[in-house]
Amino acid sequence: xxELYQVGVITSTHGIRGEVKVFPTTDExxxxxxxxxxxxxxxxxxxxxxxxxxxxxxxxxILKFLGYDSINDIEKYKGKSLYxxxxxxxxxxxxxxxxxxxxxxxxxxxxxxxxxELKALLETGANDVYVIACKDNSELLLPAIKECILKxxxxxKVMQVHVMEGLR
Numbered sequence: 439x440x441e442l443y444q445v446g447v448i449t450s451t452h453g454i455r456g457e458v459k460v461f462p463t464t465d466e467x468x469x470x471x472x473x474x475x476x477x478x479x480x481x482x483x484x485x486x487x488x489x490x491x492x493x494x495x496x497x498x499x500i501l502k503f504l505g506y507d508s509i510n511d512i513e514k515y516k517g518k519s520l521y522x523x524x525x526x527x528x529x530x531x532x533x534x535x536x537x538x539x540x541x542x543x544x545x546x547x548x549x550x551x552x553x554x555e556l557k558a559l560l561e562t563g564a565n566d567v568y569v570i571a572c573k574d575n576s577e578l579l580l581p582a583i584k585e586c587i588l589k590x591x592x593x594x595k596v597m598q599v600h601v602m603e604g605l606r
Contacts, residue, residue: 441523441524442477442522442523443521443522443523443527443536443538444463444519444520444521445462445463445464445469445470445476445520445521445522446460446461446462446463446464446470446499446519446520447460447461447463447517447518447519447520448460448478448515448516448517448518448519448520449461449498449516449517450516451509451512451513451516452495452500453509454508454509455502455507455508455509456502456503456506456507456509456511456512457500457501457502457512458500458501458502458503458512458515458516459495459498459499459500460498460499460500460501460520461497461498462497462498462499464528466528467494467499469528470489470492470499470501471489471492473488473489473492473522473526474488474489474526475488475522475523475526476488476489476503476520476521476522476526477520477521477522477523478515478518478519478520478521479519479520479521480515480518481518484521487503487504487506488503488504489501489502489503489504490502490503490504533590535590535592537559539592540556540559540568540590540597541556541557541558541559542555542556542595543555543556543590543595543596543597544595544596544597545568545570545578545580545596545597545599546596546597546598546599547598547599547600547601548588548598548599548600552573553570553572553573553578553599553601554570554571554572554573554578555570555571556568556569556570556571556597557569557570557571557577559582560579564581565581565582565583566581566582567579567580567582568580568581568582568587568597578601578605578606579605580599580601580605585600585602586599586600586601586602586605587599588600
């Protein structure tokens with residue numbers, strides 16, 4: 439089965455015409471506009487849904503799925519997650535990556551030394567920071583900037599980095 443990526447969670451119904459309030463777990467909430475092939479995990483099966491309409495409300499997205507026209511049709515899905523397949527993910531620009539694809543990458547310094555494995559990403563105000571679990575059981579916090587991240591090889595799952603003085 440193809441890998442699935444969570445894009446939201448249905449938190450509640452919205453009105454009586456089959457709309458739902460979704461908490462987006464994606465950086466691109468506008469992805470829901472005209473999105474086809476969203477998968478709803480019912481707990482028993484995956485239902486493929488097409489978005490009929492979308493609007494935003496505070497930090498939520500209000501979705502209406504094609505064929506679900508009343509609160510009774512959709513109410514049973516409160517608390518359920520929405521997913522997309524890899525082929526339905528948002529298209530990225532050059533040097534942009536999905537966090538899920540980066541986690542687990544081997545991290546190698548420009549000197550050739552294997553530092554460890556990328557374990558997490560921290561979002562800060564200035565730039566993202568990669569958390570590297572080093573071979574000696576320590577952690578290295580590496581800013582996701584061009585001076586530090588030299589090359590990302592998605593095929594080989596290897597990230598080549600330069601660790602600046604003061605970060606060691």
